[in-house]
Amino acid sequence: MIAYRFKDALYLNITNRCTNDCTFCLRRHREGIAGQRLWLEAEPEAGAVLAEIGDPAPYREVVFCGFGEPLLRLDVVKEVAAALRRTYPGLRLRVDTNGLANLVYGRNIVPELVGLIDAVSISLNAPTAGEYERLCRPSLPGAFEAVLDFTREAVRAVPEVTLTAVALPGLDLEACRRLAESLGARFRVRPFIRDEEGV
Numbered sequence: 001m002i003a004y005r006f007k008d009a010l011y012l013n014i015t016n017r018c019t020n021d022c023t024f025c026l027r028r029h030r031e032g033i034a035g036q037r038l039w040l041e042a043e044p045e046a047g048a049v050l051a052e053i054g055d056p057a058p059y060r061e062v063v064f065c066g067f068g069e070p071l072l073r074l075d076v077v078k079e080v081a082a083a084l085r086r087t088y089p090g091l092r093l094r095v096d097t098n099g100l101a102n103l104v105y106g107r108n109i110v111p112e113l114v115g116l117i118d119a120v121s122i123s124l125n126a127p128t129a130g131e132y133e134r135l136c137r138p139s140l141p142g143a144f145e146a147v148l149d150f151t152r153e154a155v156r157a158v159p160e161v162t163l164t165a166v167a168l169p170g171l172d173l174e175a176c177r178r179l180a181e182s183l184g185a186r187f188r189v190r191p192f193i194r195d196e197e198g199v
């Protein structure tokens with residue numbers, strides 16, 4: 001499933017890859033979420049994504065996500081977003097990301113999203129580097145600081161930036177909130193979806 005509705009948004013599942021291996025990630029045990037099976041047979045190119053979207057007018061927003069990290073497919077995000085911008089200039093476009101793209105690409109990619117993306121939701125999930133390592137198990141060194149740096153860049157350039165944390169038992173959500181707000185981002189708690197609520 002590449003494009004699926006969840007509440008009033010259309011979500012685009014463009015990859016199953018991720019550089020993290022979060023302890024709470026549904027990809028570890030499940031087929032998908034919200035009744036959708038999200039393991040892809042192949043990563044879709046931009047044309048296939050646009051064909052799946054069809055007319056996005058009924059949706060409040062279109063969200064680049066994945067059962068994985070969408071900015072690992074930066075070129076597809078940019079191509080699809082640009083095409084949607086041309087045809088539906090008022091459509092709200094959001095990226096849900098782990099905030100590690102700059103670390104992956106070795107450059108600041110945020111300026112490449114300017115004018116294309118209205119909102120970025122970045123997974124924080126921990127108030128300290130140690131807790132991030134424990135919960136998100138990044139394959140790349142320096143990941144927590146990279147998430148914070150990516151957030152700073154995004155706050156400077158993207159209209160709406162939200163850091164999120166999953167409501168995991170024992171996680172200090174208020175410390176996450178303080179960290180998010182200190183970076184100039186909004187903060188949102190995401191529900192902890194237990195395995196049995198996946199597909």
Ligand code: SF4
Pocket residue numbers: 018019020021022024025026027067068069098123136
């Ligand atoms: S960053 Fe998201 S997709 Fe990647 S392992 Fe963590 S929860 Fe899963």
